[in-house]
Structure formats: C-alpha cells, structure tokens
Amino acid sequence: MKVALISDCYLPRLGGIEVQVHDLARHLRAAGHEVTAFTATREPGQKRNECEFIDGVPVHRLAIPMPRGLPINPLAPPTLRRLLVAGQYDVAHVHLGVVAPFANDAVRVTDQIGLPTAVTWHSMQSWMTTPIKLLGYVGRWARQGVALSAVSGPAALPIMDLAGPRHPVSILPNGIDVSQWQPGERPVRATGDPVRVVSAMRLAGRKRPLELLDIVAEARRRAPEVDLRLEVLGEGPLRPRLEAAVAAKGARSWFSAPGRRTRDEVREVYRTSDLYIAPAELEAFGIAALEARTTGLPVVAPRRSGVSEFVADGVNGVLCGDDAAMVEALVRLGRDEPLRERMTETNRTQLPKESWPSVVDMVIAEYERARDQQRHRHTG
Structure with missing residues (x-):
C-alpha cells in the first residue's frame, strides 16, 4: 500500500x-x-x-x-x-x-x-x-x-x-519496540534500601511535575519508615519552578531531575528502579509508562488517562481517581514489597499488546x- x-x-x-x-x-x-x-x-x-x-x-x-x-x-x-x-x-x-x-x-x-x-x-x-x-x-x-x-x-x-x-x-x-525494553537483570534489594520511584516527562504543566513532587512528599510524610526517592527524567520550561519547589521543600536528599536521557540511559534507570509514576491526567496514551511497564515496573497513574489501556488496577499497577489516591498507592506499594514483586513479575512475563x-x-x-x-x- x-x-x-x-x-x-x-x-x-x-x-x-x-x-x-x-x-x-x-x-x-x-x-x-x-x-x-x-x-x-x-x-x-x-x-x-x-x-x-x-x-x-x-x-x-x-x-x-x-x-x-x-x-x-x-x-x-x-x-x-x-x-x-x-x-x-x-x-x-x-x-x-x-x-x-x-x-x-x-x-x-x-x-x-x-x-x-x-x-x-x-x-x-x-x-x-x-x-x-x-x-x-x-x-x-x-x-x-x-x-x-x-x-x-x-x-x-x-x-x-x-x-x-x-x-x-x-x-x-x-x-513500542518490545525488544528494546525487555526486562533486564535487577539488582538484589537489601533490607532498608530506598524505594526508587521514577517518571519520564516533559517538564510542562500538562505533565504535572510540580504536583508529582507534592504527591511523593506527602507519601514520604505518611510513611516515614519507607525511604521513597523520586527521579524525574526529562526537560522543559517548568524546570526553574520545579527546582525552586525542591529547595523550598528541602527535597534535595530524595529528589533528582538529571534532564533528558538517551533511550539506553532511561532503560538503565528503569532497571534499577522499583516503581513508575505517571501523574498527567490529560495523558492520551503514555508511551513512557508503557516502556516502563514493559521493563517490569509497576505503574501508578490516573484512572482516566490513556495509561489505563495497558495497566490493570491491582494487577500490574495502580489506577487512581485523584492525587490523594496516588499518595495512598505510593504508601501501600512502598510498604508492601511482596505486592510490588508480584506486579513486577506480571509485567516481566506478560508482554504488552502494543x-x-x-x-x-x-x-x-x-x-x-x-x-x-x-x-x-x-x-x-
């Protein structure tokens, strides 16, 4: 044709x-x-x-x-x-x-x-x-x-x-080219290791990076025994405001935003992370979330976003009605390592239809x- x-x-x-x-x-x-x-x-x-x-x-x-x-x-x-x-x-x-x-x-x-x-x-x-x-x-x-x-x-x-x-x-x-996002060997976790949360996005209003910072900060407050860390991959016009918010919250010890990364670098970050979070409510599809899901990461995302096409609530991630529910999801998954592992195994063994x-x-x-x-x- x-x-x-x-x-x-x-x-x-x-x-x-x-x-x-x-x-x-x-x-x-x-x-x-x-x-x-x-x-x-x-x-x-x-x-x-x-x-x-x-x-x-x-x-x-x-x-x-x-x-x-x-x-x-x-x-x-x-x-x-x-x-x-x-x-x-x-x-x-x-x-x-x-x-x-x-x-x-x-x-x-x-x-x-x-x-x-x-x-x-x-x-x-x-x-x-x-x-x-x-x-x-x-x-x-x-x-x-x-x-x-x-x-x-x-x-x-x-x-x-x-x-x-x-x-x-x-x-x-x-x-998605599934072969490029095949699950790799994961590092062995030790008791007390940080729970690493990652997101890849353009630092722009529709993607909600500032709200994401608030969500993770509240989850850390609710579950102080869990060392939640957040890494945001990407670049965009909201970087100055995001950096100011990080400083105001005293979040430099648990937050990083290294900028745009190559596909290989993103894959390596996913390999060493524990959860992926996609906070954008107006996400028509969410290709970055699908890539993370294909590597094995459980995905936390709004229920009404396009991420719901490839995340089954409670099976390979958590779909949330609002930001408060996203906080709850991070607290629950941060505390419950066996649940995270079950979701990870589901994603690693069930290839996406896309x-x-x-x-x-x-x-x-x-x-x-x-x-x-x-x-x-x-x-x-």
Whole structure:
C-alpha cells in the first residue's frame, strides 16, 4: 500500500507525536509498504519546501520560517495537493495533536482530491472539545467518510461525541519496540534500601511535575519508615519552578531531575528502579509508562488517562481517581514489597499488546476501513 503520513510535527522535533509518526513510517516500510511523510516542521536553515530522507523515509517539509520554529504554514495546501495527486497514494494518514492547523488543512485537501483518509488523535481534547464542536469539522469529516481513531479509549471518548453515534471511532494505540525494553537483570534489594520511584516527562504543566513532587512528599510524610526517592527524567520550561519547589521543600536528599536521557540511559534507570509514576491526567496514551511497564515496573497513574489501556488496577499497577489516591498507592506499594514483586513479575512475563507488529496490523486494517468508507461515499 502507498501511504502518505501527514503531521504538523516531525523529527528533528522531539515529542510523542513526532517520534511515533516516524516509528510508524519505519515499521510500515519494514512490512513492505511505501511511505512518504509530509510535515510543516522546518529544519534549521531550510528553504520553504524541501524533501529529505530519514531512515529511508522521504519527508516533505512544507514549512516557512515562523517564530520559535512553530510548524505553521497557511500557504501549504496547494503544494500538498500537488504532491498528493502526483504521488498517487492509496491512503492518507493524518495525525493530530491538540492544535494542528497543517493536519486540519490536509484533511480538507484529501477530501477535495478524493483520497481515502484516516485521522488519528494523539491528545486529550479537554478544553478544546467545545470550540471543536462549534466549528463542526469532526462531524463533517465523519460524514465525508474519513476513518476516525484515537490512541486510547479515554482519548477516543470526546471524538465519539463529536463524530456522532453513526460514526465509529477506532482505537489505534501507539507502538513500542518490545525488544528494546525487555526486562533486564535487577539488582538484589537489601533490607532498608530506598524505594526508587521514577517518571519520564516533559517538564510542562500538562505533565504535572510540580504536583508529582507534592504527591511523593506527602507519601514520604505518611510513611516515614519507607525511604521513597523520586527521579524525574526529562526537560522543559517548568524546570526553574520545579527546582525552586525542591529547595523550598528541602527535597534535595530524595529528589533528582538529571534532564533528558538517551533511550539506553532511561532503560538503565528503569532497571534499577522499583516503581513508575505517571501523574498527567490529560495523558492520551503514555508511551513512557508503557516502556516502563514493559521493563517490569509497576505503574501508578490516573484512572482516566490513556495509561489505563495497558495497566490493570491491582494487577500490574495502580489506577487512581485523584492525587490523594496516588499518595495512598505510593504508601501501600512502598510498604508492601511482596505486592510490588508480584506486579513486577506480571509485567516481566506478560508482554504488552502494543508491539509494533500488532500495531501495524491494526493500522493497515484502519487504512482498509478508510478506503471502504471512501468507496461507499461515492457509491452509496
């Protein structure tokens, strides 16, 4: 199948959507499909429209210089239309975050040229649901035969409401290379060793790093006999506020935030940790939590986040209704080493269903659904 992957954001920007879309391109190619990516993300110093190859994938950058490198180009649709028509693609797969002007324009273009289209949401819409409903484009896409999907059940719920009851919304989870996150040999614990809690996130408001610090501080207060330690991997604009909060709480003895780490370094941190915590309530999927779960770590997360897709409450982690429940979960798991070990063993022996071969199969089925709906639109 000849596939056009379309996303506002793409490498070299680093984020959940950027990495997932490129990984999807690589794995579709490995499965024998022909893939081209289209993005409004600009390479430093590039001219407006350029094509490069990343891991064998052609990437068309329909970009213009914007402040802070924002991936916005209102001039892109005519060029995108020309490239899509010339490419004779079988399907377009459009990837959306909370705000995605390039991707939204792309769906209008694919409709105009009659190209079967699948659209996947990678973010929780939250406050955007009302303005999206007023604009009406999700319902319009559904009526036009676009195959709608989201990366998790929680992320799909608002899309179902926006699309209407006659238009199904599929679940297309993010994929993971299970072999890269295989459980390794764990260090032997001694009595009195710290209970090491880890989280990987962008230090930004939606990810809730400040609230996470409060949660762990309260758990330490509630269970002073447990030496809970917290390590947060990642970088972002809230670092100055986080460091100030750490100083104000006197938390330097039990908190560390070493910044962004390579995949190998993250894997090593997970190998020597005891728990993973994902505090973001607006987490559409939670790929970092899935990676941690695959290495064996029990996961603590909000019940209404996308992490609930691969964490079973009380089996391989704890799903919580609010921050107070997350405190309770840390206290309980900190005190109960046998419970932690049972959850760890479950994660180490039961591989997640979100492996890339399985995800590629789901994606191809979604492409076939998009093609069927396009045919029915013109024959029905």
